Amino acid sequence: xxxxxxxxxxxxxxxxxxxxxxxxxxxxxxxxxxxxxxxxxxxxxxxxxxxxxxxxxxxxxxxxxxxxxxxxxxxxxxxxxxxxxxxxxxxxxxxxxxxxxxxx
Amino acid sequence: xxxxxxxxxxxxxxxxxxxxxxxxxxxxxxxxxxxxxxxxxxxxxxxxxxxxxxxxxxxxxxxxxxxxxxxxxxxxxxxxxxxxxxxxxxxxxxxxxxxxxxxx
DNA sequence: TCCAAGTACTTAGCATTGCTAAATATATAA
DNA sequence: TTATATATTTAGCAATGCTAAGTACTTGGA
Numbered sequence: 001x002x003x004x005x006x007x008x009x010x011x012x013x014x015x016x017x018x019x020x021x022x023x024x025x026x027x028x029x030x031x032x033x034x035x036x037x038x039x040x041x042x043x044x045x046x047x048x049x050x051x052x053x054x055x056x057x058x059x060x061x062x063x064x065x066x067x068x069x070x071x072x073x074x075x076x077x078x079x080x081x082x083x084x085x086x087x088x089x090x091x092x093x094x095x096x097x098x099x100x101x102x103x104x
Numbered sequence: 105x106x107x108x109x110x111x112x113x114x115x116x117x118x119x120x121x122x123x124x125x126x127x128x129x130x131x132x133x134x135x136x137x138x139x140x141x142x143x144x145x146x147x148x149x150x151x152x153x154x155x156x157x158x159x160x161x162x163x164x165x166x167x168x169x170x171x172x173x174x175x176x177x178x179x180x181x182x183x184x185x186x187x188x189x190x191x192x193x194x195x196x197x198x199x200x201x202x203x204x205x206x207x208x
Numbered sequence: 209t210c211c212a213a214g215t216a217c218t219t220a221g222c223a224t225t226g227c228t229a230a231a232t233a234t235a236t237a238a
Numbered sequence: 239t240t241a242t243a244t245a246t247t248t249a250g251c252a253a254t255g256c257t258a259a260g261t262a263c264t265t266g267g268a
Contacts (some may be wrong), residue, residue, distance in 0.1 A: 004253090004254080005201055006254085006255080007254095008202065008205075009204055011172075012204060012205060013204075019232095020216080020241085021215050021216070023216095024215080028204075031203070031204050032200045032203075032204060032208065033200065035129065035196065035200045036200075036254065037210065038255090039255095039256070039258090040217070040218080041218090041219080041220090041255085041258075041259095042145075042254090042256065042257095043255070044217065044218065044253090045218095045219090045254090045255085046255085047209080049254095050236095053265080059222095062148065062252055065263095066264065068216060068217095068222090068263055068264075069216090069262095070216070070217090070246075071216085071217070087205060088207070090201065092139065092234060094154075094198045094202075094226070096136045096137065096140070097109055097113070097137045097170065097198075099135070099136075099200075100113055100116060100117075100135050100136060101112075101113075101116060101191060101194070103135065106260080108224095108225080110225085111225095124245080124246095124247050125245070125246065126244060126246080127245095141229075141253090142226090142228090143226090143227070144246070144247080145225080145226085145227065145228065145230095145247090145248080146225090146226055146227075146228095148247065148248085149225090149248090150225090150226090152247095153225095162220065167238085170235065170236095171235090172232085172233080172234055172235075172244070172245060172246095173245090174245070174246090175246070190246095190255095198261085203267065209268100210243090210267100211266100211267090211268085212265100212266090212267085212268100213264100213265085213266085213267100214264080214265075214266100215262100215263080215264075215265095216249085216261100216262085216263085216264105217259085217260105217261085217262090218258090218259100218260080218261080219258105219259085219260080219261105220257105220258085220259085221256100221257090221258090221259105222255105222257080222258105223239090223254105223256075223257100223265100224254085224255085224256095225252100225253085225254085225255100226251100226253085226254100226256100227250100227251080227252075227253095227256105227267100228247080228249105228250090228251080228252100229248100229249085229251105230243100230246095230247100230248085230250105230252100231246105231247080231248080231249100232246080232247080232248105233243085233244100233245080233246085234244080235242100235243080235244075236241100236242080236243075236244095237240100237241085237242075238239100238240085238241075238242095
């Protein structure tokens with residue numbers, strides 16, 4: 001059921017500012033009240049794909065002190081457009097489904 | 105984006121009475137205002153899968169006059185339960201997605 | 209000091225879902 | 239007779255997401 005929606009949600013979270021992979025996983029978990037429990041094997045390929053497609057841009061952090069280096073992703077211009085598109089699609093899609101379910 | 109939702113919608117249409125494949129395709133097209141344009145290669149495998157899983161039962165019609173014989177599907181008990189389940193999932197899912205999209 | 213657990217990223221392989229495309233068959237309309 | 243509409247079946251493929259495992263570092267507890 002989640003097909004395609006994950007990409008939209010990741011773009012949505014990134015629209016608030018740059019974030020790294022693990023952070024996206026926990027934010028999705030919290031903000032969905034446990035409905036989106038992504039494993040790394042689910043999220044990272046999405047990020048790589050979106051980077052290939054030019055929707056996001058990544059950079060490695062220079063770690064301060066003992067910190068581990070993290071790979072931060074931020075929205076590219078194209079990602080912003082895609083996000084708007086996907087949100088429109090989602091609205092139309094969910095309204096249509098609700099409409100069919102509520103018929104009669 | 106439609107992942108899993110198609111099965112739910114087909115079950116929903118069948119909950120109104122027995123229907124045949126081609127009919128389901130056109131009802132989905134009309135009732136979704138053209139958002140769900142299923143090809144046969146999409147719908148029929150769904151029906152076969154659901155029959156294997158015991159969600160629906162099929163019968164061939166005895167054609168009257170020049171009519172072509174059609175394969176009618178109706179909801180099995182298990183299909184009714186699954187439909188209720190899927191509707192609950194859909195509600196929770198779409199509310200969660202909307203919630204994340206509307207944050208801040 | 210060692211071990212477990214948490215953080216963080218990567219990759220391989222697979223299952224499911226839905227898609228395109230084509231084949232078959234009959235009925236009807238041009 | 240040719241195209242179009244109805245109706246079902248099947249093959250093969252692509253996208254998406256899943257499990258699972260591996261690497262590496264840090265932190266906390268025994």
